[in-house]
Each structure stands twice: as C-alpha cells, then as structure tokens.
Amino acid sequence: xxxxxxxxxxxxxxxxxxxxxxxxxxxxxxxxxxxxxxxxxxxxxxxxxxxxxxxxxxxxxxxxxxxxxxxxxxxxxxxxxxxxxxxxxxxxxxxxxxxxxxxxxxxxxxxxxxxxxxxxxxxxxxxxxxxxxxxxxxxxxxxxxxxxxxxxxxxxxxxxxxxxxxxxxxxxxxxxxxxxxxxxxxxxxxxxxxxxxxxxxxxxxxxxxxxxxxxxxxxxxxxxxxxxxxxxxxxxxxxxxxxxxxxxxxxxxxxxxxxxxxxxxxxxxxxxxxxxxxxxxxxxxxxxxxxxxxxxxxxxxxxxxxxxxxxxxxxxxxxxxxxxxxxxxxxxxxxxxxxxxxxxxxxxxxxxxxxxxxxxxxxxxxx
Amino acid sequence: xxxxxxxxxxxxxxxxxxxxxxxxxxxxxxxxxxxxxxxxxxxxxxxxxxxxxxxxxxxxxxxxxxxxxxxxxxxxxxxxxxxxxxxxxxxxxxxxxxxxxxxxxxxxxxxxxxxxxxxxxxxxxxxxxxxxxxxxxxxxxxxxxxxxxxxxxxxxxxxxxxxxxxxxxxxxxxxxxxxxxxxxxxxxxxxxxxxxxxxxxxxxxxxxxxxxxxxxxxxxxxxxxxxxxxxxxxxxxxxxxxxxxxxxxxxxxxxxxxxxxxxxxxxxxxxxxxxxxxxxxxxxxxxxxxxxxxxxxxxxxxxxxxxxxxxxxxxxxxxxxxxxxxxxxxxxxxxxxx
Numbered sequence: 001x002x003x004x005x006x007x008x009x010x011x012x013x014x015x016x017x018x019x020x021x022x023x024x025x026x027x028x029x030x031x032x033x034x035x036x037x038x039x040x041x042x043x044x045x046x047x048x049x050x051x052x053x054x055x056x057x058x059x060x061x062x063x064x065x066x067x068x069x070x071x072x073x074x075x076x077x078x079x080x081x082x083x084x085x086x087x088x089x090x091x092x093x094x095x096x097x098x099x100x101x102x103x104x105x106x107x108x109x110x111x112x113x114x115x116x117x118x119x120x121x122x123x124x125x126x127x128x129x130x131x132x133x134x135x136x137x138x139x140x141x142x143x144x145x146x147x148x149x150x151x152x153x154x155x156x157x158x159x160x161x162x163x164x165x166x167x168x169x170x171x172x173x174x175x176x177x178x179x180x181x182x183x184x185x186x187x188x189x190x191x192x193x194x195x196x197x198x199x200x201x202x203x204x205x206x207x208x209x210x211x212x213x214x215x216x217x218x219x220x221x222x223x224x225x226x227x228x229x230x231x232x233x234x235x236x237x238x239x240x241x242x243x244x245x246x247x248x249x250x251x252x253x254x255x256x257x258x259x260x261x262x263x264x265x266x267x268x269x270x271x272x273x274x275x276x277x278x279x280x281x282x283x284x285x286x287x288x289x290x291x292x293x294x295x296x297x298x299x300x301x302x303x304x305x306x307x308x309x310x311x312x313x314x315x316x317x318x319x320x321x322x323x324x325x326x327x328x329x330x331x332x333x334x335x336x337x338x339x340x341x342x343x344x345x346x347x348x349x350x351x352x353x354x355x356x357x358x359x360x361x362x363x364x365x366x367x
Numbered sequence: 368x369x370x371x372x373x374x375x376x377x378x379x380x381x382x383x384x385x386x387x388x389x390x391x392x393x394x395x396x397x398x399x400x401x402x403x404x405x406x407x408x409x410x411x412x413x414x415x416x417x418x419x420x421x422x423x424x425x426x427x428x429x430x431x432x433x434x435x436x437x438x439x440x441x442x443x444x445x446x447x448x449x450x451x452x453x454x455x456x457x458x459x460x461x462x463x464x465x466x467x468x469x470x471x472x473x474x475x476x477x478x479x480x481x482x483x484x485x486x487x488x489x490x491x492x493x494x495x496x497x498x499x500x501x502x503x504x505x506x507x508x509x510x511x512x513x514x515x516x517x518x519x520x521x522x523x524x525x526x527x528x529x530x531x532x533x534x535x536x537x538x539x540x541x542x543x544x545x546x547x548x549x550x551x552x553x554x555x556x557x558x559x560x561x562x563x564x565x566x567x568x569x570x571x572x573x574x575x576x577x578x579x580x581x582x583x584x585x586x587x588x589x590x591x592x593x594x595x596x597x598x599x600x601x602x603x604x605x606x607x608x609x610x611x612x613x614x615x616x617x618x619x620x621x622x623x624x625x626x627x628x629x630x631x632x633x634x635x636x637x638x639x640x641x642x643x644x645x646x647x648x649x650x651x652x653x654x655x656x657x658x659x660x661x662x663x664x665x666x667x668x669x670x671x672x673x674x675x676x677x678x679x680x681x682x683x684x685x686x687x688x689x690x691x692x693x694x695x696x697x698x699x700x701x702x703x704x705x
Binding site for chain 2: 085086089093094095096097155157158215218219220222223230233310311312313315319322323324325326327328329331332334
C-alpha cells in the first residue's frame with residue numbers, strides 16, 4: 001500500500017445538460033420556457049405556416065414573369081408581366097420615351113457626385129458639395145424641363161412616376177432644410193417680432209394637414225390670382241410641400257438647439273464670436289448632428305407623403321401605378337401594383353434610414 | 368392690406384360668378400393647342416395607354432375639338448384632374464374644356480358658372496349579382512347585402528331606391544373601388560352597385576366574370592358630357608358641334624374609313640353639308656369648312672369611338688344600350704347640321 005498523498009484532482013466539468021445547450025437549449029430557453037410561451041410559439045408557427053406559403057406561392061411559384069399582355073397571365077399567381085410592361089412609365093411617368101435619357105443622365109450626375117462624398121479620402125469634397133448645392137439644381141432644372149440648350153421642352157404634366165416622387169421629395173427636403181434652420185433660430189430669437197413671425201408660421205403650417213396644403217395650392221390659389229395668370233401646378237405643389245416640410249424641420253432642429261448646453265453658447269460668446277459665427281461654427285454643427293434621426297424621420301415621412309399629390313392630379317409613382325391599372329387591357333392587377341409600390345418604397349426608406357445610421361456613427365465624436 | 372383683401376375677394380367673386388368672357392377660341396388658336404381636363408384614370412373613358420398617351424371616349428371628344436379647330440387631332444394636351452379640382456381648373460382657365468365623366472345637373476350648369484354642351488355617354492347606376500342567385504330584377508333584392516363605395520352619390524341613390532320600393536338592405540361600404548370589387552368577389556355581399564359603365568369595367572377584375580350579370584334596372588340618370596365656361600358661347604358652340612358631328616356622322620354612315628370616298632362621291636346635300644363640301648358650316652363657327660371632315664377622318668364617328676374604347680369587343684364590353692342612335696332605339700339624337 002503506497003502511502004500516496006491523497007491529491008484532490010479537479011474532476012473535469014461535466015458537460016451541461018443536453019437540454020440547455022445547442023439548438024434544443026436555445027429553443028427551450030427562448031421559445032418553450034413556460035406554458036404560455038409554448039402556446040405563443042405554437043400559435044406564431046401556425047400563423048406563419050398559414051400565411052407564408054400562400055404568399056410565396058402567389059408571388060413566386062405560380063407567378064407569371066414572361067409575356068407581353070394579360071393573356072400571358074394564366075397560372076393564377078401574381079402577374080408580374082403587368083409591372084414589366086409598364087415599368088418605363090412607373091419610373092419616368094409620361095415623360096417622352098426618346099427624352100428619357102435626360103432623366104437617366106441627371107440621375108447619374110447626382111449619384112456619381114453623391115458617391116464621391118462617401119469616400120473618406122476623396123480630395124475635392126468641398127467642391128463637389130458646392131456643385132451639388134448650388135449648380136446641380138440649375139443643371140437639373142434645364143435638363144429635365146428643357147427649352148434651353150437645344151433640348152426639347154417637356155412640360156411638367158408629363159413628369160411622373162418614381163422620377164416625380166423623387167423630385168418632390170428631394171426638392172421638398174433640400175430647400176426646406178435651410179428655411180427650417182432659419183425658422184428654428186427665429187423661434188429662439190430674443191427679438192419679439194422675429195419670434196412672433198416664426199412661431200406664427202410654424203404653428204400655421206404644422207396645424208394644417210399636407211392634403212389641405214396641396215388642395216389650397218392646386219384648387220384655391222388659382223381663384224385668387226387674376227385670370228390668365230397661371231403658375232405651373234407642380235411648382236405650386238412643390239412650394240406648398242417645401243413650406244410645410246420647413247415648419248416640421250424647424251421644430252426638429254429647435255429640439256437640437258435646446259439640447260445644446262448653455263456653456264457652449266457662453267463659451268462662444270466669451271470668445272467674442274458674433275451671433276451668426278456662434279451659430280454656424282459652434283451651435284448648429286452640434287445641434288444638427290443631434291437631430292439627424294429626427295431629420296431623416298421627417299424626410300422618410302415626406303417621401304411617403306408625396307403620394308398625396310395624386311389628389312391634385314399629379315402622377316407620382318403610386319399614382320402612375322393606379323392609372324396604369326385603369327387601362328382596359330390591364331384591369332384587375334391592382335394587387336401586383338400595390339405590392340410593387342410597397343416594395344420600392346420600402347427599399348427607398350430602408351436605404352435612407354441605413355444611411356442616416358452610417359452618418360450618425362461617422363459624426364459621433366463622443367460628448 | 369385692405370386693398371389686397373379686396374382684390375382677393377373680388378377675384379374669388381369673379382371666379383364664381385363671372386367667369387371668362389374673353390374668347391377662348393382666340394386663346395386656343397394663339398397657344399396652338401386645346402387644353403383638356405380628363406379623369407385620372409377611368410377605364411375606357413380616359414386612361415393612359417402603354418405608350419403614355421391618353422385614350423378613351425372622353426379623350427376623343429377633346430381630340431375632335433382639336434381636329435375641328437386646328438385640323439389636327441393631336442393638337443391637344445391633357446390635364447388629369449381629380450374629382451374635387453375639376454371645376455376650379457375650368458373656372459380658372461387652366462383647361463379650355465372639361466371632358467371628365469361629369470354628370471350634367473342643374474346646380475353644376477348654373478351655380479358653378481359652367482355650361483354643359485352635350486352628352487357623350489348616358490350612364491346610370493345599376494346592380495350586379497351572381498347568376499346563381501336566380502334573381503332577374505332589382506325589385507326582388509329585398510334583404511340583400513350591397514357592396515358600395517362610401518360617401519358617393521351611388522350610396523345615396525341606392526338608399527333612395529330601396530326606400531322608395533319599401534325594401535330592406537344591408538350596406539357593406541368601402542373606400543376604394545378595388546376594395547368593393549374584392550369584397551363582392553369574395554362573397555361578402557350579394558349585390559355590387561355603381562354606374563353601369565363602372566360595373567362593366569370592374570367585372571373584368573372578378574375571378575369568373577361570366578358568373579355575374581347586371582340587372583336590367585337603372586336607378587339613376589347620369590348623363591355625362593363635356594363642359595365649358597359659362598358666357599363664352601362661341602367656344603361652347605365649337606365643342607358642342609364637334610360632339611354632334613361625331614354622332615351625326617354615324618347616323619349618316621360616315622366613318623374614318625369611307626369619309627374620303629364619300630367626300631368625292633356624295634350627292635345627298637345633308638351629307639355634303641356635314642363633309643363641308645356644301646354650305647359654310649365651318650365659317651359660322653369661326654372654323655375652316657373642313658372642320659367636320661377632319662373630325663370624322665382623324666377621330667372617327669361616335670360609333671367607332673364607342674366600339675374602340677368601351678364597346679363589346681373591348682375588355683369592358685359595354686353594349687350600346689341608351690347610347691345607341693335614336694334611329695336604333697337609343698338616346699343619341701344629333702341636332703341637324705344645316
């Protein structure tokens with residue numbers, strides 16, 4: 001018998017019970033931990049089982065993709081032929097087919113310029129930004145409407161589809177932002193007259209629904225101006241949307257201004273900066289950064305609100321899809337049209353919100 | 368400030384009470400096209416085609432006016448208008464003629480400062496039911512559930528009709544036409560009611576269109592026609608006679624195919640007057656004497672237009688019914704061109 005010193009060896013850890021690891025463990029912990037969780041899981045699975053296969057079957061398995069007319073839609077599923085055949089009009093509206101390159105060209109300039117701003121090391125960012133803000137709108141205006149530089153005039157009633165939706169949303173947002181900043185500053189101003197005007201403007205425009213603004217711009221406004229003096233309907237709608245959006249952005253930005261600690265103002269004043277220098281150099285950069293989610297939120301709301309222009313006879317993306325559905329040869333494909341519209345709007349809005357997240361991360365310098 | 372308010376108020380008053388008195392025809396000739404207000408999409412009446420052009424019987428009325436004024440049916444531009452803004456657009460001069468499935472009623476003809484110049488489609492509200500219900504008359508609809516668009520005159524007409532006939536019914540209301548059709552197709556109601564032209568168009572959307580039919584009763588009168596501003600009679604005449612010429616041409620057997628031959632060979636003085644080879648019909652309208660020839664040649668007679676856009680051979684498949692010529696038992700009675 002050896003006199004071995006009893007050593008306490010650490011016995012190896014037993015593996016955790018099979019029911020707490022792996023797929024089974026995860027399922028038990030998250031889906032079947034209690035009787036009501038089990039019930040909810042089963043219910044949810046049943047709903048998914050009932051809802052998803054028919055949708056997939058409708059949208060993909062039994063859908064018709066090829067063909068040129070409604071006669072090619074025989075399988076009983078979705079008729080994507082409708083989208084395919086009208087795709088050009090959904091994108092460009094009734095813009096003349098031989099002039100569509102102008103929209104493509106204008107979009108490419110915008111996309112290329114915007115893309116360069118994404119590269120952190122691109123050297124001419126300032127110039128590109130200045131071009132986008134000051135020169136591009138003028139270029140785009142002449143490119144799209146024509147009547148100059150040998151381009152044929154394309155009247156705005158022919159504008160439509162996704163093109164018009166984006167024109168309204170981008171113009172509405174880009175021009176509304178500076179107005180909104182001025183209004184927000186005005187509302188926090190010490191000068192009573194300026195403050196009163198800004199408050200009145202913001203509350204008036206925020207107090208009426210967008211549909212009323214559009215209706216006033218399109219229906220009532222022509223009655224107030226002398227006969228024969230007509231303004232372009234799209235222009236009227238754009239100005240209405242712009243002012244409406246500006247009032248909302250003003251409130252968003254005011255929230256940012258109020259979140260800036262008093263010390264920032266006092267510090268700037270102590271440095272001897274004038275009001276505008278203080279705002280432009282110290283306050284606004286911080287305030288705007290804070291309210292990026294709010295600004296993006298209003299932009300997404302505006303993008304979807306543009307569909308309201310249908311009531312004043314402009315054919316935006318959704319309006320064009322609805323109009324196409326009234327063609328006697330294509331009656332009865334409303335569902336396909338709406339699904340397509342929902343998909344495109346989702347892609348746009350999701351893209352914008354992803355971009356805003358990216359922007360927030362990039363500008364996050366940590367307070 | 369007061370001055371501005373005054374001007375605004377005056378403009379409003381003028382807009383409602385004393386619309387355009389300047390000669391529209393001169394404006395139209397000066398700008399080189401007719402500006403025409405149409406609907407934003409009503410199958411067969413005005414809807415975009417795949418090339419991006421507007422087509423339909425309402426659209427063809429405007430093309431006829433353009434053919435009469437300019438000798439070119441394509442010198443017309445279309446402004447799609449929603450139901451709410453259509454009258455303002457006409458009052459404010461944004462459009463020269465409104466051809467937008469608009470029902471001719473007393474209040475619209477008077478209080479709005481507008482003039483209806485004729486009827487290009489006699490519509491009326493009807494009922495659609497399933498064939499297997501075995502009902503052949505709307506008077507047997509007691510107790511039925513009815514799918515209808517909310518807040519329309521359709522809903523009111525239906526209520527009036529059922530009350531007048533002492534019948535009970537259960538309304539099933541929806542906001543949009545597509546929803547109403549889907550509900551009817553899914554069997555959520557026994558009957559679907561809207562204007563007969565609408566019934567015909569919506570029927571195409573049903574799963575099995577042949578299992579449904581439209582009851583013979585028409586419970587409301589909806590004479591649809593082009594509208595111009597009140598007080599500009601010469602322009603009103605041009606639109607009115609452009610429409611009449613299309614109907615008159617059908618009565619005389621003139622169509623876009625045979626009009627060239629008829630122009631050379633016709634001996635009937637009435638036909639010759641329509642074709643502009645006799646009399647000065649164009650001149651008294653302030654147009655060229657070939658105005659009517661241009662309409663028939665480029666747009667066609669009423670029957671052709673009807674057959675092309677809403678007739679039995681189109682997906683809409685609407686029989687002529689009351690829109691048949693008076694000589695065939697319909698209501699289309701063109702005033703004589705002489």
